[in-house]
Amino acid sequence: MSNQQKNMAVPRPGTAMESGASYWLSEGWVFRELGGSEWLPAVVPGNNYSDLFRAKAIPDPFYREHENKVQWVAERDWEYKLGFTAGPDLLAHQCQLLDFHGLDTYASVWLNGRHLLDSQNMFLRHQVDVSGWLQPGSNELRIVFRSPLKEVRGRAAAAGLVYPAGNDHSEEKLSVFSRKAPYHYGWDWGPRFVTSGIWRGVQLLGYSCVRIQHQDLSTLELLPQGGRVLASLELEVAEPGEYLVRLDIGQGQWAFDFPISCEKGTQHFSFELELPGAAYWWPKGYGEARLYEVEWRVAGSTGATFAAARSRFGMRTARLIRKPDEHGRSFYFEINGQPVFALGANYIPQDSFLDQAGPERYRQCFDDMEAAHFNMVRIWGGGIYEEGLFYDLADERGIMVWQDFMFACTMYPGDEAFLDNVAKEAVYNIKRLKAHPSVVLWCGNNEIGVGWEHWGWQETYGYSPVQCEQLKADYDRLFHGLLPELVAGHAPGIDYLPSSPMIDYSEISRYADGDVHYWGVWHEEAPFETYQDAVPRFMSEYGFQSFPLLESVKRYTSPEDWGLESPVMQLHQKHPRGNGIIRKYLMEAYAPPQSFEAFLYLSQVLQAEGIRMAIEAHRAAKPFCMGTLYWQLNDCWPVASWSGIDYYGRWKALHYHVRQAYQPVIGVLDVRRAVWKAVFIKDEAGDQQVTARLGLYSIAGKRHWMAEHRLRVGPEANTVWEVPELQQESEGLEKGQRFVRLEVLREGTVVYDRIIWLDKPKELQLRPPEVLWRLEQGEGHLTATLSSSNLVKNLYVQLEGVEANASDNFFDLFPGEEKTIRWALRAGETPGQLTWLSVFEACQKNESA
Incomplete structure (x- = not known):
């Protein structure tokens, strides 16, 4: 057995494992620029930028101005290759299958020199029957990725118009033609790295007789004790005949047997069940997020199991309630018949290079959300349909997911080829996420509806009346026709919203009728106090920028870059007016900051106190307003942005303030x-x-x-x-x-x-802080107990040599009272000096500070 095969023999949870063979093709890949001579090691899952950086063929794309130096990568074609062994255990099965969980984006695949498939959608999974294609012993898999930019330039030229993709950081607006993560082309918080590569795993499967392709349980009806459930099963049948489906729920609490008769090919079955006494799944704060283990088996007439899969089930109903009332029309989520006030944020992908976001970062992300009392997160439509682990964690933590389809801030084509590509993407992801109780809404797009009606695209891009009519017709076909039909057909228990927001923030008279993205603060430079009156039925976006603190800035800059006007700091600020807007608001609220470090710190305090004002207004307006999702939770690279947690995982002042503002x-x-x-x-x-x-x-x-x-x-x-x-x-x-x-x-x-x-x-007539502290180290943690004879505003405490976020920070220290904060210590960390900063030092020349 080759080294590659030893390393790839990892079973995949949730699929046939007992009588089939399953291997991940994850070791031994190499890559090169197409036509090049030198093969370099590649990591799968991964992408060409990450592989080039590991090979030292490009500099760190996040450091200083290196983003500009690596744009050539997106213009080239790339080739990946793997030699692997097909062992007798695999070839002994009736059928063999290659399963590509994600190819980014324009890919042609060959197996042993034979063309296997072409892909043109990052968000699709491809399963190809390779029975008879594999050779005993050595085999070769080869994938060529064509440049996503070169691939669509012809289509863009033939379109006869420029699409209004303002966040595409190029004069060529090419992103709309590709079913690829829009943020890869740039955004007003993100860089432009148009990647290619094997971004999700590749798997080699062998099976005989039958294979479980898909399975899920969905709630049909809640009963006073338990509920009725629909079990859905999709099989790939190689051997027609009589089979027995055996279903175990809750580790033996409920068990069912269903005889089935199968023809060859794809077969669909569904069974109605009743689960007396089953507990419901609830979002955080409303009850337990109860999940049941589910085991599926397909057995033959002798009782032998041919296929098995495992999944989980949470019994719940979810509705978006839109009904007329005395104010206008409601907008709130009802879980198991209970109205829920949504507390959370908008989430973007965790990295520009998705292979860098491993399981530990996902778990930390959910730890951070849970610590701040989230019960909802919105997966924004300019990123990706997230990894399965994301939804698993949401299920476990009781955090509802508002799921956008991946369309944002521009019109899109409406030709048959494009719509067919989208339909496949939608069906795959709707079915993939259907079984997760956390997923409570599918939304067609981010801001396109209000963009077309209110942002002046028609004039800005000079569209003719005929072009306007065609663009709007294409929009309606996609978001009012295709996508709602697919959601209703494949996940009938989940509501669909065509676009968010429903109401532009300029339409104040309509705030009583739906959700709003309020950007009067920031884009219009309205004072923070307007948050107290700009309260809709549901606030699904609002925000304000801040900078990372100096500890983070040091990681992507040199000391000569430490000024807002430096080219590096400007490159790491993607909003064209961003630094000026922050400065304007800051100077209106605070005395001038005394240093670059002080400016960074004050920007975070400014952001935190402004967003807190909005959160309190939303919560105080309940039940008129029933949700608050600020923009944004996280960053995909080191940057000045609206995030509450910077790229390196450091909580900004905002996340600490949100944690208190979201308390029960x-x-x-x-x-x-x-x-x-x-x-x-x-x-x-x-x-x-x-x-x-x-x-x-x-x-x-x-x-x-x-x-x-x-x-x-x-x-x-x-x-x-x-x-x-x-x-x-x-x-x-x-x-x-x-x-x-x-x-x-x-x-x-x-x-x-x-x-x-x-x-x-x-x-404020603040007095000089007289902060005293004592440190105590315990096993795996360190605490600091602080006090001051004078009130200290927004005290930020840092412990050198410790990566973990403090248990509290940016707090007001009441005079004469003690405050204890705690850090978790990682193995090998040696705590250094404790330093602190407050509004007084940031805004005053203080010789003793």
Whole structure:
């Protein structure tokens, strides 16, 4: 047995494993530029950029200005090759199959010199019967990837118009012609790396008699105890005959046998089941995300198992409720008949080079979401249909998934060849994700509907009336015809939304009718305070940029780049006005930052406090508003962006602030009305009795007024406490010297603690911090206990030599109180010096800082 075969013998969970043969073709690949002489080692799954970087044929594409130096890669064709052994265990089966889980994008495949397939869709899986094609012993698999740019230039020229793909970072708008991740062509937060390669694994399968091609359970109806379920099974039958389907759910809790009669070829079967006593799957905060193990077997007349597969099942119903009410038309998710307030963010791919995002990064991503109390994440339509692991983790953590189809911010072709390609992509991914209880919505596209109606593409690109009519007809065929029909046919229990948002943010009079992407803050440079009034039924995008902190900036720059106007910092800012917008808002709110490092830090504080204002407005408006998904959770490379977590996994101030703003029980102080009021919000299931405490303080920590109020909070409606006394007392304090502390206590324990500033940061008369700390190291962790005699605003604490995020950061440190934070220590880490930064040092020349 060759070394390649030893390394590729890894069974694939969820497919036939017992009587079939299954090998991953993952070791021994080589690649070269097509026509070149030198073969270089390749990693599969992977891509040409990553392989070239590992071979030291290109510099690090993320470092400094190297993005510009590697654009030639996308213009070339590339060839990948693997020699492998087909052993007797594989060839002994009736059938052999090559399974390409993902080819990016324009690929031609040959096996032993015979043409096997052509691919032109990154989002498709290709399974090819190679029975009779394999040779005993040595075989060769060869794949040629054609340049995604050269491949479509002819189509673009023949189109007779330029598509409005403004995020395609090239004068040629080519991305719309390829079914490939749109963000690879650039975005206003991402670089342009138009990759090619074997981006998902290649598998060699052998089977006899029958193979399970697809299986899933879906909920038909919830019953008072348990529910009715539809079991769907797709088989590839090599040997016609009588078989027995054996289904085990919940490790023996429910078992079923179904005799079937099969003809040769693809066969579909479905069975209605009842699962008495089955628990429901619930999103985070509303109950347990209960999953049941499911085992599928197909046996012959003698009882021998010919095929087996494993999956999981979560019993739940999911609906997007769009019904008229006294305000307009609702927009909220109902899970198992229970309205759910959605808390989360928009997610983009974790890396420009997808092979770099391994299982540990996916798990960390979900740890970060769970830590911040997410119950929903939106997979945005300019990226990819995610790895199976993503949806598995969402199922386990109780995080609902709003799933976009991969179309964003431009019109698309509507010819038959394009639509046929999309239909195959859609069917494959709808079926692939159907069994995941976390997936609660399919959405046709990101922002194309409002783009066509409100962004002036018709004038900007000079479309004629005939072209406008054709573009709109193509849009309707795809998003109002093809995709909803495919969702209804292949996943009838999931709702479909043609486009998000339904309403442009300029249409304020329509906010009562659907979801909005609010970009008045940022694009229109409206003040953060407009968030408090721009509240729709569901806010599916809004955001503000910040920079990574200096520790991260150091990883992709040199010291001579440390200035906003440096070419490197400008290259790592993809919004054309981005740095200027951040500077404008920052200078309106804060005194001038005293250094480059201070500017980076203040940009994060600015972002965090602005987005928090929006979150509180959305939650306080429940049940009128029933969801808040900010833009964006993560980054795909090191950049100034709207993310709450930078490319290196460091939590920005935003993620810390979101974690508190998304807590199960929060309080919001509304000081804009004639009578001040505190609004108390609880989204999770069940009512609770809590104590609300409000205190008015001067900046030195002296308390001038305090009151407590017992109240009941629950998910049905928010609870309001009017506080005119607080309003009156605050007017007697000097501006810049006052703040409010809002606490929520449950059974005597503080569960929410927030300092609310009544004046702008630049008006605050902050005193020099006198931060004291003590460090204590335990097994696998280190804690710092901090205190100060003066109030410290947005204290950021860093521990040199430690990669983990602190348990809390960017917090206000109350005078005279201790605050303990914790870091997890990785093996081999030696903690160094503790350093800190606050608003006072960032905005003042302080010789002692």
